[in-house]
Amino acid sequence: MNCEVCQLKELEVEHFEIREVLRCILHTIVFHRALGLVRPKVIDLELFDITYVQCGDGELEKKIDEKIEQFISWVEKHPNKKSQVCISFYEVKNKHPSWFTNKTERLYWEQWYINLNVSQQQKVHSGKSHPSKIVVDPGGSTVDSAENSLEERSNRRAALESSLREVLFQIIKFVNEKKDHVPPISDGVVYFPYEITIPSSSDSAFGMDMIKRMLQTGHPTMLS
Amino acid sequence: MAPHSESGKLEQVVSQFLLKSLHIILDSRIPSLHPRDPTCDSRVRKSDKWFNLVLGDRPAALDNLNFWHRNLMDPMIIDIILVQQGTAISTSVGNLLSGSPGRTATETVIERWLVQFESPPRGIASQPSEGSAASYKKTYKKSIIFLRSLYLQTRLLPAYRIFKQLSSSSQPFNFDIIYKVSSFSEPFSRVEEEMMKEYRFVPIEALPGRLHVSVTYRPQLSEFNLQPLTTMPPKIISDYVGSPATDPLRYFPSSYKGDRAISFPSKVMHSPTSVPFQRPHSWTSGFHRSPTVYRTSQMSYDSPSPPMERIQNHRRPLHQRAPFYDECQLSPPFSPSVSPSTPTYLRNSESPRQTRASSETAPVTIPSPISGRSSRYISPNFSDPSKLSLPPLSPRSTRLDNSSNESPSGMRLIKKPEASRADLGSAGQKVTFVVLKDNKDDSGRFSGLLSSSDSPRVGFSRSSSKLSFQDDIDDCDFSCPFDVDDVDPPDSRIRYFSSQNVDWKRNLESTSMGRKSQDAAVGVLVHMLRTAPPLRQDSSCYSSRSLRAEVENDGVATTASGFFMPRRTSDALEELRSYREMKDLLLSKSGTRVLTREPP
Numbered sequence: 001m002n003c004e005v006c007q008l009k010e011l012e013v014e015h016f017e018i019r020e021v022l023r024c025i026l027h028t029i030v031f032h033r034a035l036g037l038v039r040p041k042v043i044d045l046e047l048f049d050i051t052y053v054q055c056g057d058g059e060l061e062k063k064i065d066e067k068i069e070q071f072i073s074w075v076e077k078h079p080n081k082k083s084q085v086c087i088s089f090y091e092v093k094n095k096h097p098s099w100f101t102n103k104t105e106r107l108y109w110e111q112w113y114i115n116l117n118v119s120q121q122q123k124v125h126s127g128k129s130h131p132s133k134i135v136v137d138p139g140g141s142t143v144d145s146a147e148n149s150l151e152e153r154s155n156r157r158a159a160l161e162s163s164l165r166e167v168l169f170q171i172i173k174f175v176n177e178k179k180d181h182v183p184p185i186s187d188g189v190v191y192f193p194y195e196i197t198i199p200s201s202s203d204s205a206f207g208m209d210m211i212k213r214m215l216q217t218g219h220p221t222m223l224s
Numbered sequence: 225m226a227p228h229s230e231s232g233k234l235e236q237v238v239s240q241f242l243l244k245s246l247h248i249i250l251d252s253r254i255p256s257l258h259p260r261d262p263t264c265d266s267r268v269r270k271s272d273k274w275f276n277l278v279l280g281d282r283p284a285a286l287d288n289l290n291f292w293h294r295n296l297m298d299p300m301i302i303d304i305i306l307v308q309q310g311t312a313i314s315t316s317v318g319n320l321l322s323g324s325p326g327r328t329a330t331e332t333v334i335e336r337w338l339v340q341f342e343s344p345p346r347g348i349a350s351q352p353s354e355g356s357a358a359s360y361k362k363t364y365k366k367s368i369i370f371l372r373s374l375y376l377q378t379r380l381l382p383a384y385r386i387f388k389q390l391s392s393s394s395q396p397f398n399f400d401i402i403y404k405v406s407s408f409s410e411p412f413s414r415v416e417e418e419m420m421k422e423y424r425f426v427p428i429e430a431l432p433g434r435l436h437v438s439v440t441y442r443p444q445l446s447e448f449n450l451q452p453l454t455t456m457p458p459k460i461i462s463d464y465v466g467s468p469a470t471d472p473l474r475y476f477p478s479s480y481k482g483d484r485a486i487s488f489p490s491k492v493m494h495s496p497t498s499v500p501f502q503r504p505h506s507w508t509s510g511f512h513r514s515p516t517v518y519r520t521s522q523m524s525y526d527s528p529s530p531p532m533e534r535i536q537n538h539r540r541p542l543h544q545r546a547p548f549y550d551e552c553q554l555s556p557p558f559s560p561s562v563s564p565s566t567p568t569y570l571r572n573s574e575s576p577r578q579t580r581a582s583s584e585t586a587p588v589t590i591p592s593p594i595s596g597r598s599s600r601y602i603s604p605n606f607s608d609p610s611k612l613s614l615p616p617l618s619p620r621s622t623r624l625d626n627s628s629n630e631s632p633s634g635m636r637l638i639k640k641p642e643a644s645r646a647d648l649g650s651a652g653q654k655v656t657f658v659v660l661k662d663n664k665d666d667s668g669r670f671s672g673l674l675s676s677s678d679s680p681r682v683g684f685s686r687s688s689s690k691l692s693f694q695d696d697i698d699d700c701d702f703s704c705p706f707d708v709d710d711v712d713p714p715d716s717r718i719r720y721f722s723s724q725n726v727d728w729k730r731n732l733e734s735t736s737m738g739r740k741s742q743d744a745a746v747g748v749l750v751h752m753l754r755t756a757p758p759l760r761q762d763s764s765c766y767s768s769r770s771l772r773a774e775v776e777n778d779g780v781a782t783t784a785s786g787f788f789m790p791r792r793t794s795d796a797l798e799e800l801r802s803y804r805e806m807k808d809l810l811l812s813k814s815g816t817r818v819l820t821r822e823p824p
Contacts, residue, residue, distance in 0.1 A: 032372050035365070037268065039278035040375055044388075051379040051388075053372075168380055172373040176426040179366045185276075 003108050006174045008167050010115040020047050022068045027054040032175040036190030048161040067196040075118050085114040086197040234360040238341045240274045245339045252378040253304045255391040257283045275368045296341045298407040304335035308399040335383050335441040343433035359431040366428045382445045395452040747803030
């Protein structure tokens with residue numbers, strides 16, 4: 001079976017936006033791959049004027065949130081870096097045990113790469129002035145600087161919202177274009193087995209995870 | 225040739241696909257069709273199991289979309305139409321009564337969805353039968369995936385934002401969203417095409433054919449001035465007969481039916497800042513029982529008088545939906561009869577009850593007996609200002625009529641969820657209910673539609689929910705225990721109440737209450753309070769309703785059924801007793817304004 005890979009458009013996010021962005025994208029992907037009986041739950045993002053859909057499963061939500069928190073912790077240790085979050089769907093196959101392989105084998109049939117470029121910026125609304133942006137001027141130019149920062153932030157936010165929307169459309173397009181590789185739906189099963197992979201603490205280079213997976217044919221290991 | 229069972233299964237998958245797609249689209253576009261709190265309903269219906277996507281109750285319209293089963297090849301075109309009022313709201317009672325001109329409503333198709341099962345032309349060899357066993361399963365699986373993406377897509381398009389605005393806010397807006405389902409639609413003009421974008425989903429294999437879904441949509445809706453309407457503070461007309469100023473003991477019942485088909489006007493009228501229990505306007509009707517709920521689309525609204533209530537987004541009671549949808553199957557060849565004035569769009573269903581829905585929202589002061597207007601109540605006098613019911617034909621209504629006549633109905637389902645009244649109408653009367661007006665333009669349209677039907681007024685009343693009219697009649701019979709002799713025969717009363725611009729207050733006034741004592745007026749009001757939300761047996765029905773109270777959707781079904789409760793002499797006697805008690809109670813008070821309160 002082919003493993004379809006989808007590289008989503010890179011998003012430039014700030015630290016405090018990571019959670020919402022990742023939740024939106026991960027839940028959207030899982031929703032499209034939860035082919036069992038689901039009761040969709042519509043969620044409005046707080047930071048953006050975007051609505052996405054969850055499966056309405058509390059356990060799933062919890063798992064995804066846990067992964068997101070791990071990712072955020074990693075980002076805090078590796079600021080201002082590009083990173084990837086990968087969500088993979090696989091089938092479990094039984095295999096004869098041997099010295100080097102487990103009894104069960106995971107056959108990945110789909111992988112999604114969420115590319116994030118996390119930037120750490122000073123929060124303008126915190127009231128603290130950014131040293132690089134403040135120009136001391138008795139005439140009150142600090143106000144202008146703050147306004148400029150706000151405007152920049154607003155523009156950046158709008159751009160991110162537009163990009164996030166594009167990513168969602170990208171997901172829709174991908175799931176509709178490629179359907180043949182999706183395994184049959186088992187009765188009583190809502191989700192296909194999946195795993196969410198985040199950069200490990202030892203991997204700080206961009207794309208390391210991807211390279212590792214490319215080298216590991218059909219047996220990507222959990223790196224985190 | 226594929227085995228019959230396999231092809232039958234494929235056909236079933238395709239037809240359910242069409243229905244599911246329609247459900248998904250309407251669920252995210254028409255507020256009244258969207259469940260208030262989908263999470264609270266944990267039931268999984270049979271329809272939910274299709275494609276493993278739980279959407280909740282299917283709108284009645286979908287249940288009646290059986291004509292698509294007849295010919296799956298016909299495309300299903302779903303137009304999402306933005307209706308916007310163009311003029312300022314008139315605050316003058318006089319203007320409202322006369323149906324102030326100048327209101328224009330523009331309708332713009334902001335989205336057009338096309339869902340079609342395309343089969344290969346005849347002569348082309350179909351897939352071998354041995355593959356067909358698995359083909360419908362593949363189709364089914366792919367449909368599941370597709371419908372999930374459709375569910376998300378509908379929430380990413382611009383129209384979803386305005387849907388959210390209408391759904392989430394209790395404020396009235398200057399726009400509304402309606403829809404039209406048909407198998408044929410007029411193509412967009414070049415100008416319109418240039419303003420729209422198209423998105424085509426990847427076709428879904430459904431051997432021997434394919435399922436195509438596409439949407440043409442307006443990427444920008446900012447050009448429309450979509451905004452909440454400024455709430456008009458209720459105006460107290462001091463010299464208005466029966467106003468609290470003249471008779472503090474008289475008061476208007478609040479929304480006395482549980483189903484508040486709270487009309488747009490009423491909502492606006494009862495702004496949060498307005499004094500509770502002040503309802504100086506006569507259209508607050510105690511006779512008016514709207515079985516359905518609420519949330520009219522807060523569109524056009526005239527503050528002083530809601531001649532008709534626009535039930536844009538009302539949620540029609542379940543038992544009303546089917547009939548309505550039958551009404552909707554107007555266009556041949558799927559409907560046996562077509563009204564000559566079949567509207568293109570079913571919008572707001574008109575109901576006199578809804579016209580009075582405004583009264584249902586807020587407690588009001590007891591109106592003083594009206595002497596001069598009793599005749600209005602007694603004999604439907606459509607020549608007086610209250611004959612908003614039948615405003616003159618507006619060009620709009622003419623246009624609608626023309627459009628409805630010109631367009632091949634093919635498979636036209638004009639559906640507006642709130643056209644609950646329409647559903648209940650007889651086949652020949654469908655047209656009349658379609659548009660609920662709450663302003664001049666609507667009234668014009670309505671009148672045009674009415675005039676095109678055989679006996680509009682009567683027809684309308686007949687076609688209106690039996691609930692309302694039944695209750696109206698009953699209410700009329702017993703609302704004024706002292707003026708029974710003066711009450712018109714039910715028919716005439718029905719006609720009167722069926723008028724779009726029923727002015728409840730005038731009705732009340734015109735009932736010979738004017739000639740009755742204050743006590744009678746009190747009694748009437750008390751009766752109205754007591755008869756409010758028919759199915760609600762508890763007295764809390766009469767408790768003050770917030771001006772912004774929203775109709776509880778879950779109350780619709782139960783409320784609706786209460787309309788059918790027959791009234792007997794014993795009921796009347798009981799009420800009479802209650803009147804006396806109330807009278808005593810009220811008289812014991814010091815002549816202050818009687819505010820809405822719970823009946824003893």
